Amino acid sequence: MRKAVMISILLLLLVSVLPRALAQFGQLETSDEITVLRGDYSSGTVWLVNGGGFTYKVVSYQRFWVEDSEGNKISGFEFNISPHVFTDWSPKGRYSFSYNVSCPSNVSGGTYTLYMRFLAFTPDGSMYILFARIPLHVISEPLEFGAAEAYVQDRPGSSYALNGETIVVFSHVVNVGHRNVLAVGSVSLVMNGKTYFSEEKNLTLVPGDNLVKFEIPVGYDFPEGVYRVDYRIGYPGGVYTYSKEFPVRFGVKLVGLSLKSDEVAINGDNVAYMTLLSERVIDLNLTVEAYRDGELVSRTVRQVRVLGGTTVLEAPLPTNVSGEITALLRLSFDGRIVGEGNVTYRVSAPPVLENVSYERTADNEVTFRLTLSNPAGNEVQGLLAYRISTDGGVLYKDSIEQSIPPGTSEVTVQFEVPVGKTVYYEFSLMAAGETSSISGEFYLQPPAPPTTTTSPTPTTSSPSSTTPVNTTTTPGGGSRGTWIGLVVIVFLLLAAGAWYYTSRGQQKRKRVRPKPKRRSPLGRFKRPKKPEFKENKELPKKK
Structure with missing residues (x-):
């Protein structure tokens, strides 16, 4: 290091003494660039290449300056390198140095050129002045x-x-x-x-x-x-x-909505199918609201899980009310509607036998009133069956076809039934594949026997045949002979009247076709026989 410093000092002294005309010029090349922020500093490494055809024994850095694009020198920069001296620098050889450059804050951002001057000597003592040009980029912002x-x-x-x-x-x-x-x-x-x-x-x-x-x-x-x-x-x-x-x-889309059945029996099963395309796994709320004639009849909310890909959800539909039902199906998440649609279907309710009442219209005649209900919107054909019986057996049993109009209707039937006995009845209506039945029993109280009062009446007797009758009398207020005479007179008068009426009727009576027996509109009824009581004409003989 000390030797390099001494060499640099000697070179400087020699350059100051030798005239400029004796020096030759050369070029050092570089592909590196220097970037510095104005008002700040920058450091780095630059590689230089000996672009001449000579080998330099000693190359020493002298000074630098900065010029803008128009060749004007810009002052205020500081530039230091290390090392300053390079030895045995052959052609195309590369040397590097470390630098530290400071830029004043008043310099505008842009591209400048940093010039470096070196003094070089060849082994034969020739002197060269070498220049290196390094692009210098000044950045205005950090x-x-x-x-x-x-x-x-x-x-x-x-x-x-x-x-x-x-x-x-x-x-x-x-x-x-x-x-x-x-x-x-x-x-x-x-x-x-x-x-x-x-x-x-x-x-x-x-x-x-x-x-x-x-x-x-x-x-x-x-x-x-x-x-x-x-x-x-x-x-x-x-x-x-x-x-x-x-x-x-949202990632979930309702792409299809269909029904299992367009028409279903009341309380039957019906389902709406909702086809979803989903890009995620998520839990949604499924709301089903059913309306009939604009009135809400059912509302259910349940949570369903939707998987990625294609998902088909089954939404049960209410069938507990009859008529045309419109169901609104809605998928939501936290109050946000993801998809919705509606379906319409018909719930068919069969006619039913709602009520059976009866009324006694005669001593042995009962009128039944059957109340039929048809919730459908059209007339329905049904089969009405009945069975009337007592403990002794079946009185009437049959079935008839019946047209049942929409709404509520009434059918009236009459039967002759025995009095004084418990009568059992059962009516059944079979329509639209359903059967409804009502049964019961009743008891007709026999009518009370009439009360007869006999008063003595003076009559005129006529000759007639008489039959002796044993009569028991009760003693009264007159003599016994008088009462016996009165009784005999009355009896003779009654016998004479009966004989006269019978003989006259045989002369004038014409042959008349007997009236038909009264029959029940719903079956035949065999009138019970009247009870017979045997009457003895004579008192029992004493043995």
């Missing part, structure tokens, strides 16, 4: 912004985001200076002029590389559409902005 990027977290290759996911936007910022730089970063998510998310934070950018990152949550309440991500970093020396569009969708 921050260099890398390109920002935005992606969907957990799905970085996706061109769209789903509700509930997170969009990440980031960039690298290089602080080329040697002091911290304060900046402000912000991000926002905007659609149709409305901001759905925004965030701002203060940044301290240290020398070197800095990663600036924001996360944008896409809420489940965000409507579907195309959003724009706006990203910004600002500081006193400038601002960097970045924007990117992101379509947002």
